[in-house]
Amino acid sequence: MLRAHPDTNALAIAATNSRELAEHRAQWQDLHNLHPELGVQALRNTIPSIYAWLYRNDKIWLMANEQTFVKPAKVEKYLIDWEARDSRLLSMIRTACEAITELQRGPVTKAELNAxxxxxxxxxxxxxxxAMSRAYLSTVLHLKTCGSLRQRGNAVWPAS
Incomplete structure (x- = not known):
């Protein structure tokens, strides 16, 4: 019967669409009222089908309604104390260099330090x-022959 009367069919489709629209809007608003502390993404993850339907069928209302949501707090990045890291790495390098020279009385190489x-x-x-670790490594690994130190390749060891 609706197909025989295009005007009636159009009215029936419009009524169905407006009913569905009102239902989905009400569900989204109820969800928002239940969890006012959540942002859009958290609510969307709770019931994704409602958000998806509204996004496809009533995007303008959904985007206007999103302005009322709480924005998630921005997370502060932790500041890194590079000087403290540098001094820890420097002490590790010094300890490793001392251990290498005590064990083998031979050259300190990059490969041994990396190991x-x-x-x-x-x-x-x-x-x-x-910077401090780099400076120390350059003195240990790239010293020219001087005084009581001898050099071979990129290794330096005390003279015997």
Whole structure:
């Protein structure tokens, strides 16, 4: 019967759409009233089908309604104390160098330091950080022959 009368069919479809629209809006608002502390994303994760329906069928109302929601708090980034990290790494490097020279009375190499301090290479990837550790490594690994030290390749060891 509705197909025979296009005007009546259009009215029936419009009535169904407005009823569904009112139901979904009411469900979304009820959910928001139950959990006023939650933001849009948290509510959307609670009942995603309501949000999806409103997004597809009533996006303008949904976006206007989102303005009333609480914005989630911004998380402060923790400041990193690079000097403290540098001094810890420096003490680890010094300890490793002393252990290497005591055990073998031979050269200290980058490979041995990396074996004793696995995080060393990843720490030194950032060239803007760990200035004291870099300076100490440059003196240990790249000393020219002087006084009581001898050098071979990138290794330095005390003269016997």
């Amino acid at each position: 004793r301090i696995p995080m060393l290479s990843s720490c030194l990837e950032n060239r803007d950080r760990y």
